[in-house]
Amino acid sequence: MAIKKQLHIFKMVSYKKIYFRADASAQIGYGHFIRTLAIADMLKSEFDCTFFTVSPTEYQVGEMTKVCNYAALNTDTALSEFLDLLKGDEIVVLDNYFYTDDYFRSILQKGCKLVIVGPMSNRHYDVDMLVYGIPQDDIKFTKAERTKLYYGFDYAFIRREFFKCENHKTRNNGIVVCLGGADPLRLTNKILQRLVNIEYPETINVIAGDKVFIDESLNPFIRQYKNLAASQIVELFDAYRLAILSASTITTEALSRGIPVIAGYYADNQVDFYNTLVDHDYICGLDDIRKNNLDELTTELLDTISRKETYKFDVTSIQQRYIDAFKSLANEF
Incomplete structure (x- = not known):
């Protein structure tokens, strides 16, 4: 497949695979891409990470190259193309709002573990893990009993350089x-x-x-x-x-x-x-x-x-919390 030719190769290790999926563009901005890549950066020492995105810009390629393997997906076929790559032994991390419940089920039915970054308000999630890296007084989404939830500044979406x-x-x-x-x-x-x-x-x-x-x-x-x-x-x-x-x-x-x-x-x-x-x-x-x-x-x-005294949260343990959360999920295979 053409996708294999686009894979940017890092040294491979026998860690559990995590496939990250997020896009960026002038229309949707870069937030989904940046925060999901930040999570990959925190996990790359303990997992075999690959990042998938549609038609990456030169800036995106440069940022992904610093972190992990990456592959470019075709704009018109990205959803099906990504599904076809899954073998069932991966942890899949999705970050965007256009994924349907049927798409979630297609990933889960392959045997993968599914993580959603930044769940939407007023939606129900039956997945393996939700990551909501911002404080929230009133959670406005619902989840299945089996779904793990990690949220707040303890799981903040920040890049390694901010540590x-x-x-x-x-x-x-x-x-x-x-x-x-x-x-x-x-x-x-x-x-x-x-x-x-x-x-x-x-x-x-x-x-x-x-x-x-x-x-x-x-x-x-x-x-x-x-x-x-x-x-x-x-x-x-x-x-x-x-x-x-x-x-x-x-x-x-x-x-x-x-x-x-x-x-x-x-x-x-x-x-x-x-x-x-x-x-x-x-x-x-x-x-x-x-x-x-x-x-x-x-x-x-x-x-x-x-001149105001400002709020500042502790970043020292964020990376380890992410590693622990994903290791716990990996142990469920």
Whole structure:
């Protein structure tokens, strides 16, 4: 099969196989891909990991190459193509919202163990494991009795680079802005325009993917960083006093570094996480960024939040918790 020719080979070991399946694009963003690859990175020392994705970009290929084996799937046949690769002895990890219950059953009927990353609200899951790496006061999905559930910051979706020792240097005045790797709604530009309009006096650092639109007129006022590696994002979060982010994986990673966060949401699947963060005073909330005119973003507010004592969660045992959870699942074969 053509798929075998695309497999990027690492040294193979006799560990239990885990197949990770997540995509990224300008339409769906990079969140599913990044968080699932982060889980693979935490498990690769104990398992034989392979990552499957549709039509990966150069950036995705570079990130996967650092972690484990990978293979590209055809856009039109990805669902069936992936099923055909399964032998029944794999742990399968899926991360997206388009998979149906019938697709879940097809994987389970092959004898595989099935893990779902980021389960959706108002859906029932009869799978082997759910991973929900964000805190949630009110779980809005249901599960079968047999289904294991691991959730909260104890199982946060953060990349290995964020496990490094806490920064103890004095932070610089300035902001880090990131509204996702794709940002088809151009919300990054909306935030930046507001910061320029209020004449924010400090450095404005922007993390963006290749497809993120930023008006050229804003370039004199910002520092723009394209397709940063995780280690470079850690450096920015450690260097500055405030971040304006989307309520997604990037906010989890920012909180792990202790930088104060102002965040909002722009997708339905971000709302529950956003509400939990606001209710616990982990962030300063902007609500729905699509509808918000951002009048509350003033220099006074930005200065106040940047000086606020911020919530920071412990990352030291996250990797081991993931390893233990997947080893427990592997023992059920």
